[in-house]
Amino acid sequence: MANNxxxxxxxxxxxxxxxxxxxxxxxxxxxxxxxxxxxKPKNNVLxxxxxxxxxxxxxxxxxxxxxxxxxxNGLPPKDAxxxxxxxxxxxxxxxxxxxxxxxxxxxxxxxxxxxxTGFANSIVSPAMEYKREGFVFGVAAKMFSIAGPVLVYGFxxxxxxxLIAYLIS
Amino acid sequence: MSAPKRIGKSTVQFSxxxxxxxxxxxxxxxxxxxxxxxxxxxxxxDSYFGQESWxxxxxxxxxxxxxxxxxxxRLKPQDIDVFLAGDLLNQTISANYxxxxxxxxxxxxxxxxxTMYESMAxxxxxxxxxxxxxVVTAVSSHYDTAERQxxxxxxxxxxxxxxxxxTVSGAAAVLLAPAGNGPRITHATIGxxxxxxxxxxxxxxxxxxxxxxxxxxxxxxxTGRSPVDYDLIVTGDLGKVGHTIATKLLQQQQYDVSNNYxxxxxxxxxxxxxxxxxxxxxCACSGVVFAGHLMGQFNNGxxxxxxxxxxxxxxxxxAIQQGxxxxxxxxxxxxxxx
Numbered sequence: 001m002a003n004n005x006x007x008x009x010x011x012x013x014x015x016x017x018x019x020x021x022x023x024x025x026x027x028x029x030x031x032x033x034x035x036x037x038x039x040k041p042k043n044n045v046l047x048x049x050x051x052x053x054x055x056x057x058x059x060x061x062x063x064x065x066x067x068x069x070x071x072x073n074g075l076p077p078k079d080a081x082x083x084x085x086x087x088x089x090x091x092x093x094x095x096x097x098x099x100x101x102x103x104x105x106x107x108x109x110x111x112x113x114x115x116x117t118g119f120a121n122s123i124v125s126p127a128m129e130y131k132r133e134g135f136v137f138g139v140a141a142k143m144f145s146i147a148g149p150v151l152v153y154g155f156x157x158x159x160x161x162x163l164i165a166y167l168i169s
Numbered sequence: 170m171s172a173p174k175r176i177g178k179s180t181v182q183f184s185x186x187x188x189x190x191x192x193x194x195x196x197x198x199x200x201x202x203x204x205x206x207x208x209x210x211x212x213x214x215d216s217y218f219g220q221e222s223w224x225x226x227x228x229x230x231x232x233x234x235x236x237x238x239x240x241x242x243r244l245k246p247q248d249i250d251v252f253l254a255g256d257l258l259n260q261t262i263s264a265n266y267x268x269x270x271x272x273x274x275x276x277x278x279x280x281x282x283x284t285m286y287e288s289m290a291x292x293x294x295x296x297x298x299x300x301x302x303x304v305v306t307a308v309s310s311h312y313d314t315a316e317r318q319x320x321x322x323x324x325x326x327x328x329x330x331x332x333x334x335x336t337v338s339g340a341a342a343v344l345l346a347p348a349g350n351g352p353r354i355t356h357a358t359i360g361x362x363x364x365x366x367x368x369x370x371x372x373x374x375x376x377x378x379x380x381x382x383x384x385x386x387x388x389x390x391x392t393g394r395s396p397v398d399y400d401l402i403v404t405g406d407l408g409k410v411g412h413t414i415a416t417k418l419l420q421q422q423q424y425d426v427s428n429n430y431x432x433x434x435x436x437x438x439x440x441x442x443x444x445x446x447x448x449x450x451x452c453a454c455s456g457v458v459f460a461g462h463l464m465g466q467f468n469n470g471x472x473x474x475x476x477x478x479x480x481x482x483x484x485x486x487x488a489i490q491q492g493x494x495x496x497x498x499x500x501x502x503x504x505x506x507x
Contacts, residue, residue, distance in 0.1 A: 029366030036375035039413045043329040084439050096324050105326020125324035129317055132222045
């Protein structure tokens with residue numbers, strides 16, 4: 001396939017029969033995929049989008065209310081933002097622990113994955129799940145199995161953007 | 170040298186068809202609430218079954234099912250010559266650890282969700298070959314253990330697509346013997362691995378349907394039968410998507426199965442009420458539906474002859490991440506009340 005470019009002995013050229021077989025297989029698989037796609041139930045995009053919109057919007061509105069409450073009580077805007085993140089992460093974690101967040105996610109999809117509460121959910125859910133495999137190789141090792149890529153690429157992008165900002169200024 | 174018990178290209182015909190003496194099924198609460206809930210021998214209160222982890226719960230379900238089937242046949246574990254079992258977890262731990270508890274000579278199997286029918290086919294060969302008297306075959310699967318191994322942690326807030334299936338929590342055991350009362354296994358058609366190029370692990374019905382159809386058609390050709398010769402043709406866990414595709418593929422080959430073809434993944438849940446999307450899946454899906462509902466149908470005389478095809482998606486998360494597609498397999502077993 002496309003992926004075996006590395007190691008191994010150089011490939012022998014295919015005989016004509018093998019080539020015909022391969023092409024026939026590719027053709028059959030394509031025809032089959034068309035049949036399967038015609039049968040599959042479609043996701044209801046409109047309903048999903050509406051649910052994602054209002055749930056995501058509600059989470060954001062709650063975040064905004066919390067920020068306003070912090071600033072009204074005298075916290076500077078920058079600190080209020082950090083404090084809000086802490087509260088939202090707590091809420092996401094708490095709802096995951098209660099077994100509620102996966103139900104919200106089932107309905108809202110990206111509406112509850114994108115906000116920071118979803119990020120908390122993606123860290124806490126494997127941590128809870130792998131507790132039985134111990135605290136080192138279970139909880140700690142598996143905690144970032146889903147959030148890890150987000151962190152890695154988030155850090156890389158922030159470094160790149162930082163470099164661009166430095167070069168421009 | 171030709172093999173005397175083979176007919177056609179790939180079917181075996183047993184000269185003394187082994188008898189299904191007893192079956193037992195244990196399921197989780199969701200399956201107990203489903204339309205077949207009353208046909209199962211035991212429904213657990215929760216997904217933990219009194220254990221501290223889901224893996225241990227699955228193992229205990231398997232052990233209970235095996236003990237129950239041996240009891241039902243009024244035998245003791247020492248009377249069982251061979252125990253054949255498998256499950257979905259890495260290194261088939263449910264089967265291995267259950268065998269550790271039971272202490273019966275053990276052959277571990279892996280055929281993904283087709284393992285129930287795979288084990289019944291092999292057990293029949295062992296018995297008809299004269300290598301064993303009593304053989305127990307068993308399988309298990311568990312929604313939570315399968316989710317965490319194949320997909321996401323269970324508390325992760327993700328949306329399941331409409332093609333996704335719900336892994337059945339439960340275990341089934343079947344006790345076979347050369348003689349006794351009960352339906353007999355007359356033929357077995359061993360499945361070929363068929364790869365239709367499907368890569369979506371949330372769409373196993375499409376991945377398995379061509380393998381099931383391949384086995385069904387070979388069974389018809391080898392036995393000289395047609396769909397009307399069976400009261401029921403039943404696949405393991407193709408679900409709604411795979412069932413529709415299989416029906417269409419058989420139609421293309423001029424076999425009309427619209428009246429007598431069903432799928433255990435469709436039968437086990439009430440899909441609207443239980444939110445199971447395309448249907449049930451897992452080793453236990455075909456296992457408990459056979460051990461509970463279908464055995465009941467045989468005993469009531471509602472069905473006299475069925476072709477059961479255990480379907481397995483030979484899915485590996487590692488292979489999928491490396492860009493491979495999902496191969497499927499289907500093992501066919503003909504069961505008949507003689």
